[in-house]
Amino acid sequence: MAPELLTPLDLAFWNIESSGHPLHMGGLVVFDADTPDAARRAAGLLKARAARIPGLNTRIRPVLLPLGGAARHVAPGYDPSDHVHLTEPVRDFHVAAGALMQQPLERGRPPWAAHVLPAAEGTSFAVLFTFHHAHADGMRAASYVLSLLDPAAVDGALAPAGVAPRPQEAGSALRLPDPRELPGLVRDAVADAGQALSIGSAMARAAWGVRSSPALTSRATGARRADGAVVDLRDVHRVREATGGTVNDVLLAVVAGGLRRWLDKRGDGSDGVQPRALVPVSLRDPNEPGAAGNRLSGYLIRLPVDQAEPLARLHAVREAMERNKQAGPAGGPGAAALLADAIPPLGHRFGGGLIARSGRLFYDLLISSVPLRGAHGLTLADSPVREAYPLAPLAPGQSLAVGITTYEDRVCYGLLADAVAVPDLDVLARSIVEEAAELVAVCTS
Template sequence: MSAKSPDLLAPLDLAFWALETADHPMHLGALGVFDADGPSAAEHARELLAARAAGVAGLRMRIAGVLVPVGGAARVPAADFDPLDHVGLSAPVADFHAAAGELMRRPLDRGRPPWEAHVLPAADGASFAVLFKFHHALADGLRALTLAAAVMDPVAPPEERRRATRRTPADGTEAADAERASGPRLPLPGMRAVTLDDLDPRRYPGHLRSVLGGAAQALAIGASVARAGVGVRSSPALTSTATGTRRTAGVALDLDDVHRIRKVAGGTVNDVLIAVVAGAVRRWLDDRGDGSAGVEPRALIPVSRRRPRTAHPQGNRLSGYLVRLPVAEPDPLARLRAVRAAMDRRKEHGPSRGAGAVALLADHVPPLGHRLGGPLVGQSARLLFDLLVTSVPLPSLGLKLGGSPLTGVFPLAPLARGQSLAVAVSTYRGRVHYGLVADAVAVPDLDVLAGAFAAEVAELAEACRAR
């Protein structure tokens, strides 16, 4: 492939790009907290981030429209890229999450590479935080993690890092070069160049089966979405008229507590983490007077479908499970059993079926359809699910920036239009970190919800001990 060939956005990337409006940003984020190793640690961190960002090819890419396919877009190098336009240093702050909320409400500049890093020094000088913001069209959670890790301190000897970089570069450029050498770049997922073999009539039945299979999958997912909306029992607290405002909060829990609960109650760590969300929402609704009786909101649990060494290493490849959270159930262990049973059923059917696989429908929409239908789809998110609960994997190795150790990472998910709350969770070095993003007008009491997470884990642990 020539150097001028565009890196076309995958259908889901294009959908995310089209969904965003000026008054409703759709970027994701991560708030990393570091112990400061000196009074100038935050300033030094900003200098390092800017210097290292200049060498990461993935951070130089902006999103630009293309002529073919009509309505499509591609990642292209920004000729005027300046890392200092993307990396900022704020005045000292008393509350990292309060500052992050204000920054998350600001849309990314769509004319530049859509990412930012904000260094936030603590008022007491003992720590600092870095808020990374990435647009989904540039990077999903896994890709954003890779790009952020590329600007951290090295974690291996130089020679070992060089060997690892040749195998799996952080910015994906060398892997992409290898793929280009093996054959031409495909225009879009699901489309390919015509070859002489395609003229063989014996191949047509196979193509026909593929087309019919895709249509059948789309119809089945659509029917599942319709069924999932029957008898929905959500709460007005999870519904919001989009205001563009943002509030964030973070919760750090002991991973050993989660493992002890899992060993007694069964299931997976993820089952426990989702059940904790259900219990925390129950406590929050009761505390604010809305009540949890009869509430069973639909939680969308994203599932990555990315495969190693694919032709589109940067593209979003997501499906998901749609699970009704047992918020109305008063018994914490019964809530966990309900979550476990629901997740087991979804896993049995797989991530390519059911209402949670609605993201796969993006593959069946032409680029122009995403451009024209993006605003309408954005308005309909509330009809598809009530709450996003997503997990972001993190490396177990301790990371540092300028010698300052990373002590916690709070992932921050995009907030769908019409919804008041999104929850993301990750584990890092023996701790579970929940990142909460809310509409600041609809959820002024986000700190109350954050406090409910620790209370729910404590109640689950006590129930397990009693059992």
């Protein structure tokens, strides 16, 4: 496999990480154990399958050109046993996941891991998959996970990760440049800067005059806490059918209402609070989930936490998302990820800390949806998947990230928070469930 040059956005994710502030995403997948030794068998299967999946064997190393750049190389002596870990039995999967999410991935190796967590009672187990954001975006990470599950269970789901591109798809952005191409690369960077300035101006206007909450912005500590909430997907569809809009509008409105309940319960108050949420939008072709590199833009939305009525919150979310969709993912105040394209690799290398801290100027929390298109009946070691919680990375200075995925008849909200700023993450998880129930009651009464 030839080295693949990291895109500017990949470089940004790679360079803003520090030893005290890891920047990897996670996926906590919970299984009903078919036998008491299911977790041990699952760990063995993961090691065997990881050896055969292209892409999992690559690490990230600096390159000479372009200056400050980096590329994915096949790691010599790659051994999946270094990445798959069977832990001692745990009593709470979310607590264990939070502790593991605060441990940085080893940068000298392929930046991924799978922690197999047997339950203390022996009737279930979980696997926490972690991938550095420079190694995979949400769709590619989901592709890796599905490729590691039992083969018969992933029919009709995402294609296996690491699918080799057809010759006509091999873009110049994924190969090491020839020194003679540098003048052209400079011209391209100058052209991209104009678009970046326009996007940055729109983001600055969107950030002006917004009240957030101290619970959502804090000094980064690196400590992590994880939790999750499950909502019935059939209830979400009932709300959508009664009110119009999209399923995603309902899911975002549930987050807004959950935040309102949580802030009021902890005594912070929700009056006038409209936190800015960045909602990533994948620019990846769904038919090519194994393509390398992050391909993201995003929508910026003010969550109507200050709205007292559930339906008013839902209508406000729908209107805001409609405005974003009209602007498109490549423009408007939410296209934050595209700013990375205008920064040269050397700027990412030496300005990572400044870039990391600038994120809090534009948004207060991340809400990321990770689709599992067509996935159903998933198993590992013949143990069926019960729940799947995506855990989005926390940017420095932000206290909460929300991941959302749907699996069969369940919507799983994965919550990752700064453990110091948000010691009551379980209260937010319960508040999300309560908000969903109230929305259903209002729409069906």
